[in-house]
Structure formats: C-alpha cells, structure tokens
Amino acid sequence: MHEVSIAQSLLDVAVENCRTNGFSTIKHVRVLIGKASGVMPEALLFAFDSLKEDTIARKADLEIVEVPLRGECRECGKSFETEERYVLSCPHCGSVEYTLSSGRELTVADLEVE
Amino acid sequence: MKLKVTTNILTANEKIAEGNRALFDDAGVFVLNLMSSPGAGKTTLLEETIKRLKDRIRVGVIEGDIAGTDDAMRIDALKVPVVQINTGGACHLDANMISEVLEDIPYRELDLLVIENVGNLVCPAEFKLGEHMKAAVLSITEGHDKPLKYPIMFQESSALVINKMDLKPFLDVDVEKIKRDVLSLNPGCVIFEVSCKTGEGLDAWIAWLQTTIS
Numbered sequence: 001m002h003e004v005s006i007a008q009s010l011l012d013v014a015v016e017n018c019r020t021n022g023f024s025t026i027k028h029v030r031v032l033i034g035k036a037s038g039v040m041p042e043a044l045l046f047a048f049d050s051l052k053e054d055t056i057a058r059k060a061d062l063e064i065v066e067v068p069l070r071g072e073c074r075e076c077g078k079s080f081e082t083e084e085r086y087v088l089s090c091p092h093c094g095s096v097e098y099t100l101s102s103g104r105e106l107t108v109a110d111l112e113v114e
Numbered sequence: 115m116k117l118k119v120t121t122n123i124l125t126a127n128e129k130i131a132e133g134n135r136a137l138f139d140d141a142g143v144f145v146l147n148l149m150s151s152p153g154a155g156k157t158t159l160l161e162e163t164i165k166r167l168k169d170r171i172r173v174g175v176i177e178g179d180i181a182g183t184d185d186a187m188r189i190d191a192l193k194v195p196v197v198q199i200n201t202g203g204a205c206h207l208d209a210n211m212i213s214e215v216l217e218d219i220p221y222r223e224l225d226l227l228v229i230e231n232v233g234n235l236v237c238p239a240e241f242k243l244g245e246h247m248k249a250a251v252l253s254i255t256e257g258h259d260k261p262l263k264y265p266i267m268f269q270e271s272s273a274l275v276i277n278k279m280d281l282k283p284f285l286d287v288d289v290e291k292i293k294r295d296v297l298s299l300n301p302g303c304v305i306f307e308v309s310c311k312t313g314e315g316l317d318a319w320i321a322w323l324q325t326t327i328s
Binding site for chain 1: 125240241269
C-alpha cells in the first residue's frame with residue numbers, strides 16, 4: 001500500500017548516488033526486499049515505472065531480489081530460514097527465544113550507470 | 115558501469131525521524147506513536163486517556179488523517195493542545211510530516227505527545243516518526259486473525275490495547291488467540307484488554323503508560 005513512498009525514496013537514493021559519482025543515466029537498479037518487509041514486489045515495480053519517467057532513471061529496469069526471513073534460535077543454537085512473512089517460534093525446538101538476521105531489508109544494493 | 119550503493123531505502127525518512135527524536139529528547143517530552151485499523155478506537159482511547167491524565171501530566175496530540183478535522187476537534191474539546199495533519203491521500207504519516215507541524219504544537223511544554231497515525235494496519239508500522247514508543251490498538255470486532263495477517267504492526271509495538279471488550283459476548287472472537295499470536299510475534303509486548311465505552315481495563319493501561327513515560 002505504501003509502495004509509492006518506497007519507490008520514490010528508492011529513486012531518490014539511486015539518483016543521488018548516480019549524480020554524486022559523476023554519472024548522468026541510470027540503466028539498472030537492484031534492490032533487496034525482505035519477505036517480511038511488508039512490500040509487494042509487483043506494486044513496487046509498478047510505482048517505480050510510473051515515477052521514473054521524468055528522472056535520469058527513466059530507462060532503468062528495477063530488479064527486485066527477495067530476501068527470505070532467516071534467524072537463529074538462542075535456545076537450541078540452530079539457524080533457520082522460511083518463505084513465510086513471519087516466524088512464531090523456532091522451527092527446530094519451538095522456542096520463542098530467537099533472533100532474526102534477515103527478512104526486513106529495504107535496500108538499494110547497486111546501480112548500473114553511465 | 116556498476117555502482118555499489120547498499121543504502122537503506124528509508125534512510126531519508128529515518129534521518130528526519132532522528133532529528134525529531136533529538137528535539138523531543140532535548141525537550142524532555144515522551145512521544146507515543148499510536149496505530150491501528152480505521153475504527154479500532156484510537157481517538158476514543160486517546161480521549162479516555164487524556165481525561166484520566168490531564169490533571170496529572172501535560173498531554174498534547176498530533177492527529178494524522180487522510181482528510182478532515184473530526185479527530186482534532188474531539189481532542190480540542192478536552193482543552194489540550196492538538197494539531198491536525200491531513201496527508202491528502204497518503205496512507206501513513208512520515209517523519210517529515212511530523213517535522214513540519216512541530217512549530218504548531220508546544221511540545222517543549224508537554225510531558226506526553228501522542229501521534230495518532232492514519233488508520234491502517236499496514237503502512238504506519240514501516241515509517242519511524244521520531245517516537246520513543248509505538249503502541250497498537252486492535253478492536254475485537256476486527257477478528258482474531260489480524261496479528262498474523264499484519265505481523266509488522268504487532269512486532270513493532272511495545273504495547274497492544276485490545277479494545278471493545280464489552281462486545282465479547284456477542285462475537286465469536288478468540289481473544290486468547292490474539293494474545294498468544296501477538297506474544298509469539300513479539301514476546302515483550304504488554305497487552306491490555308479494555309473497553310473505552312465502559313471504562314473496563316483502562317486503569318491498568320493508564321498506570322502502565324504513566325510509569326513508562328516518567
């Protein structure tokens with residue numbers, strides 16, 4: 001639902017990085033989107049394509065890399081990974097004493113510029 | 115050529131949120147970001163909270179809505195400082211919107227500033243405003259499946275107020291499941307069962323809030 005705000009911020013980050021490094025056109029943007037970030041990739045692509053028109057990213061493709069939810073249990077020490085959007089307990093031992101290490105990313109990873 | 119960036123997309127918002135937070139810390143005001151679906155009872159909870167606290171502490175409110183001033187008028191009737199933000203379509207408040215209205219609210223003279231976010235279970239949870247704490251309201255008429263359907267809001271909130279408990283006899287809702295799921299998502303969350311209509315359970319919420327902000 002808030003993908004337009006996210007797409008705008010993403011474009012701002014990309015444009016600023018492109019300009020600061022002395023380039024004038026963005027050809028490709030790769031972002032990492034965590035499965036548990038609440039962002040819908042399809043909606044983000046749509047918003048990005050609508051917003052890029054009058055910017056130096058108008059020819060850019062957006063590549064979305066989805067990052068699964070990963071964590072480690074503090075009780076049994078094992079790590080886990082899931083395709084779900086949330087974890088209720090450690091899938092190995094059922095403990096709720098776990099730490100999540102990925103899945104909430106909203107990151108611009110890199111750009112292809114010229 | 116390829117350019118490595120590795121920048122959080124929400125960095126711009128988070129920088130402004132940090133700026134807001136620094137102002138709040140400097141002023142010694144505790145800021146609460148209150149979130150829920152539309153109609154869960156955020157404004158009513160706020161009215162009941164203000165009535166019980168305003169003789170003891172100085173409270174102010176920033177109201178966030180897509181349009182209208184109904185909520186701000188309800189708070190204004192309680193004679194506490196209030197400012198209304200109309201997002202004009204945006205489904206959440208962001209740090210910049212808060213920063214822009216800070217000169218309209220005397221936050222330096224307050225002990226507690228509540229930011230009532232736009233009614234929405236999804237987006238408000240993603241945007242930091244500079245608050246010290248997030249709290250969520252869930253009314254039992256919304257059903258017990260909501261925490262697992264909208265996990266981020268419940269993971270981010272330090273407290274959950276389950277509202278409209280007076281309607282429990284008329285509903286098939288499983289309140290224990292709500293509590294169980296929220297505590298699984300967020301083991302540290304403090305949960306209150308209240309009815310803003312009858313006043314049931316509000317004392318515990320008020321006592322906790324007062325301890326938390328002092």
